[in-house]
Amino acid sequence: MKYCVRCFYHENHPLNLTFSEEGLCSGCLVHEEKNQINWDSKLKKLKKIIKPYLNSKRSINNCIVPVSGSRDSYYIVYFVKKVLGLNPLLVSYNIHYNTDVGIRNSSYLKTLLGCPMLTLTVSPDKAKKITMYTMEKLQSIYWHCIAGQTVFPVQIAHKFRIPLIIWGCHQGIDQVGMFSHHHEVEMTRKYRKEHDLMGFEAEDLLEDKILSYRDIYQYLYPTDRQISDVGIRGIYLNNFIRWDTKSQQELMIKKYKYETSNLQRTFDRYSNVDCFHYSGLHDYIKYLKHGYSVVTDHATRELRLNRLSRSDGINLINKYNNIFPSDIKQFSKWINMSEKKMNEFLESIRNKKYWVKRNDEWFLKYPIEKFEIKQKKINKFTLKIKEKLDYSSGKKKVLMNTKMNIIY
Numbered sequence: 001m002k003y004c005v006r007c008f009y010h011e012n013h014p015l016n017l018t019f020s021e022e023g024l025c026s027g028c029l030v031h032e033e034k035n036q037i038n039w040d041s042k043l044k045k046l047k048k049i050i051k052p053y054l055n056s057k058r059s060i061n062n063c064i065v066p067v068s069g070s071r072d073s074y075y076i077v078y079f080v081k082k083v084l085g086l087n088p089l090l091v092s093y094n095i096h097y098n099t100d101v102g103i104r105n106s107s108y109l110k111t112l113l114g115c116p117m118l119t120l121t122v123s124p125d126k127a128k129k130i131t132m133y134t135m136e137k138l139q140s141i142y143w144h145c146i147a148g149q150t151v152f153p154v155q156i157a158h159k160f161r162i163p164l165i166i167w168g169c170h171q172g173i174d175q176v177g178m179f180s181h182h183h184e185v186e187m188t189r190k191y192r193k194e195h196d197l198m199g200f201e202a203e204d205l206l207e208d209k210i211l212s213y214r215d216i217y218q219y220l221y222p223t224d225r226q227i228s229d230v231g232i233r234g235i236y237l238n239n240f241i242r243w244d245t246k247s248q249q250e251l252m253i254k255k256y257k258y259e260t261s262n263l264q265r266t267f268d269r270y271s272n273v274d275c276f277h278y279s280g281l282h283d284y285i286k287y288l289k290h291g292y293s294v295v296t297d298h299a300t301r302e303l304r305l306n307r308l309s310r311s312d313g314i315n316l317i318n319k320y321n322n323i324f325p326s327d328i329k330q331f332s333k334w335i336n337m338s339e340k341k342m343n344e345f346l347e348s349i350r351n352k353k354y355w356v357k358r359n360d361e362w363f364l365k366y367p368i369e370k371f372e373i374k375q376k377k378i379n380k381f382t383l384k385i386k387e388k389l390d391y392s393s394g395k396k397k398v399l400m401n402t403k404m405n406i407i408y
């Protein structure tokens, strides 16, 4: 198993990585553009792109911003409204795994920034039925969340004829360098299907005849004709501004009291605080399937942004990787599955490509610390630490996230 000579990703990253001759991954290579691009001229370009929408008299809201109760939502809405001067309609998909922090963040987001918000809540029975099916078919408890979050904004763009959708960060660029920032890629049905949805659009879930059209129609992507009729396009802000999630979230904590929370399986206290399972069961499933988890994503991001050394990153990864999630019981109850069946499910998805059993205990076959890179190679690609990693912003104001809210 090959690891990048700089970051913590291995060659089997599900979004696909390529490696330079010297062993630097495409994510690290594309990340270097962040320090080379003239971001002032990129911002000018963005302002030129949005100008026709800004002057549009067609609707009170001249763009759509997909949001949740965490991640980069606050910063995107702040930037779109206060810096670009647009008047966004916020669109949100209820993930059903809500934390109290996430519900408060989402409520304050619309009131503090003064934006209307539309939320789609599919019936709980339907969300459960689909999730039961995607667990079996795709080993995922999260398909309905990602599908809903990426389809509802496009449906609303079509329904209200608001052609511009503004997203924050494109993961294909930021994590794995699938595209350069210079490509300025926009939202596509193809990327959504292949990478966000693991190859399965809503209609593909009908093939086993377990789900019906009634179950999945709220997840159907508008047709190409509908998209071109309205001229819908989705742009990503990280192509036009230097993306740094942590700094952006700290600005939002300061300006709008964005609430943070401790999370189970990562040191990042700012992202994904709205979801009870993202950094719990969902992440544990990712660990069993792909041999790495969300803490690796966060450590890689912080290393590339000059806030984390390779050795400290490896320590953090080892600290959080093996934490057994405490939300399994609640999830089993929500989906009406016995704990025994749930444990069987988890064991069935453990990928033997990455796991080996010794003395009745499972271990990663290729842990990062055992990956041997010639010392001179590591030194050559080591980044300078410019700032100490600190996730304590907003700590005193935080109400800890202790239960999953079944609020619809």
Ligand SMILES: [Zn+2]
Pocket (backbone or CB within 6 Å): 004, 005, 006, 007, 008, 009, 024, 025, 026, 027, 028, 029
């Ligand atoms: Zn790398």
